[in-house]
Structure formats: C-alpha cells, structure tokens
Amino acid sequence: MHHPHPQPGIRGPIRLNPALAGGQDQGDAGELGEQAGEQPQARKRVLLVEDEFLLSAVLSADLQDSGYDVLGPFATLSLGMEAIESESFDGAILDINLKGEMVYPLAEELLRRGIPFLFLSGYEAANMPAEFCGHARLAKPADPAVLLRAVRSMFAAA
Numbered sequence: 811m812h813h814p815h816p817q818p819g820i821r822g823p824i825r826l827n828p829a830l831a832g833g834q835d836q837g838d839a840g841e842l843g844e845q846a847g848e849q850p851q852a853r854k855r856v857l858l859v860e861d862e863f864l865l866s867a868v869l870s871a872d873l874q875d876s877g878y879d880v881l882g883p884f885a886t887l888s889l890g891m892e893a894i895e896s897e898s899f900d901g902a903i904l905d906i907n908l909k910g911e912m913v914y915p916l917a918e919e920l921l922r923r924g925i926p927f928l929f930l931s932g933y934e935a936a937n938m939p940a941e942f943c944g945h946a947r948l949a950k951p952a953d954p955a956v957l958l959r960a961v962r963s964m965f966a967a968a
Contacts, residue, residue: 854965857902858882859890859916860930861909865950869903869930872954878961887911894919901964902927903957906938914939926968928960 856878860866866883873880881899884890887908893899894916902920904913904927913929918941920927928946935943948960 853877853879854901855879855881855899856961857884857890857893857897857899857927859884859887859893859902859908859913860905861885861907862905868954869957872958873961876958876961885909887913887916890916891919894923894925899925901925901961901968903930903961904928906931906933914942917942917945926964928964930957 856873858880860883870880881897884893906913906929930948932950
C-alpha cells in the first residue's frame with residue numbers, strides 16, 4: 811500500500827542555529843539587515859585563542875555562522891602573540907589557561923592597542939589579576955547564544 815505522505819523521521823542532518831534556538835536571541839544583525847534590503851556591514855574578524863580542540867572548532871563554526879571571520883584558533887600563548895604581531899583583527903576571545911600558560915601577556919597587549927576582547931574560561935574573577943577582574947568574562951561552557959551576544963556587545967562597546 812502506498813502512503814500519500816512520506817514517513818516521518820529525520821531525512822538528513824539537522825543543524826540548529828544556536829543564536830536562534832530557544833528564541834533567546836534575535837539573530838545576527840547583519841543577516842537581518844540583508845533580509846531587509848540594507849547593505850551588510852563589513853565582517854568583523856575575531857582572534858580566537860583556545861587550547862581545547864573541540865571547543866575551538868565549535869566556537870569557530872558558531873562565529874562564522876553568525877557572520878564573523880575567525881583568525882585561529884591558536885592553542886598556545888606564543889602562537890597567539892605571533893598572531894597579534896602579524897595579523898589584523900577587530901576583537902578577540904581568550905581562554906585564560908593555555909596548556910599551563912596564562913594568557914595575560916596577550917590580554918595586556920590587546921589593552922595597550924585598544925582592541926576589545928573577552929575571556930572565555932573556567933577561572934573565577936577572584937582568581938584573576940586585579941587589572942582584569944572587571945573585564946568581560948564568560949564561564950565555560952558558555953551557551954552559544956550568550957557567547958554571540960557577548961561578542962556583539964564587545965564590538966558595540968568598542
């Protein structure tokens with residue numbers, strides 16, 4: 811017997827846009843502007859310094875899906891420092907502990923240059939140097955929608 815409707819079930823991979831899943835976010839402003847016929851803004855380039863491979867892969871994909879270009883990820887302090895000397899970017903996401911090295915020298919250089927950044931780490935503010943205690947920090951694991959809002963806020967405040 812032939813059924814007029816296909817059998818229910820998953821026919822292929824499903825990928826939810828984390829920024830829209832759960833209705834917590836209104837999506838990327840660039841995408842909304844394009845839908846409304848406005849000119850899209852230039853894509854921001856985000857330096858990603860993160861030593862956890864899977865997390866950095868997910869972060870990169872989430873950022874790219876939301877309209878950002880990703881520089882990295884860089885898993886060590888020395889690679890991150892080389893990147894800030896040789897590449898151009900608009901902002902950064904920094905893990906604090908990179909394979910046993912603290913990211914603070916890189917964060918100090920970003921502050922000196924006036925480049926916005928946020929920390930993404932399991933470290934509590936109380937365990938950070940005083941100069942960074944009040945700086946934007948998200949705890950791992952961060953909800954993708956919350957992270958993307960924090961990145962937009964970082965750029966808006968810059």
